[in-house]
């Protein structure tokens with residue numbers, strides 16, 4: 309299989325996070341310290357065991373908090389350069405969905421907005437032409453795992469790597485562009501994920517705010533959660549797949565998007581895809597009315 313690799317120049321991309329997240333070094337040192345105490349002062353072994361248990365509890369908690377950075381680099385907002393350009397990222401998860409996604413694309417077209425679709429690879433394989441249409445209409449498709457397993461955060465390193473690899477291959481083969489961003493199913497992960505993301509050169513992305521539109525059926529409630537304090541650099545999350553239905557039967561995201569995009573525009577914010585928002589500098593920065601644009605050119 310031949311996959312185009314005409315990706316952005318390295319210097320224009322987001323900085324690569326360190327090869328090992330700090331928690332790995334800290335945890336290894338913590339375990340070594342506890343083992344040392346148990347050897348030097350065997351009567352203190354319950355304390356050493358307690359210290360190791362506390363370390364594991366912290367790692368588990370870090371994986372269950374989608375926006376935490378304890379387990380490695382995790383975007384909860386766009387980089388500063390994107391915020392300076394007044395960009396926001398609209399991220400749309402769990403598709404493509406043959407019923408909802410085309411309607412979402414129409415809403416985005418009408419508002420001239422660009423979005424990032426975190427797609428589930430098995431749905432990409434089932435709806436390949438729809439996935440290609442997402443890209444053809446100016447949006448970005450990124451990695452949301454192969455199967456969106458509810459047990460993703462319980463998987464071991466080999467199974468996590470298989471999930472990421474299968475989704476990378478599927479999306480690259482169908483869209484021609486290998487994903488550069490990953491979002492964990494439900495945002496839940498474990499300490500094995502960060503080194504595997506490094507291997508695939510994938511940046512973990514969570515969100516600034518979400519509307520819980522897989523479970524909440526009231527559009528005004530979802531909109532309020534998404535729009536409250538909306539500002540440059542925000543990453544917002546809605547769903548075209550697994551979407552809750554409003555009273556009229558529509559996916560909640562469809563009921564919410566027109567007003568959300570209207571508010572985005574009235575605040576002078578620009579919905580941009582994650583690959584675009586990750587650029588340090590864009591050729592059209594000079595023409596952009598964003599604050600700080602005057603100092604953006606060398």
Ligand SMILES: [Zn+2]
Nearest residue numbers: 401402493494
């Ligand atoms: Zn999801």
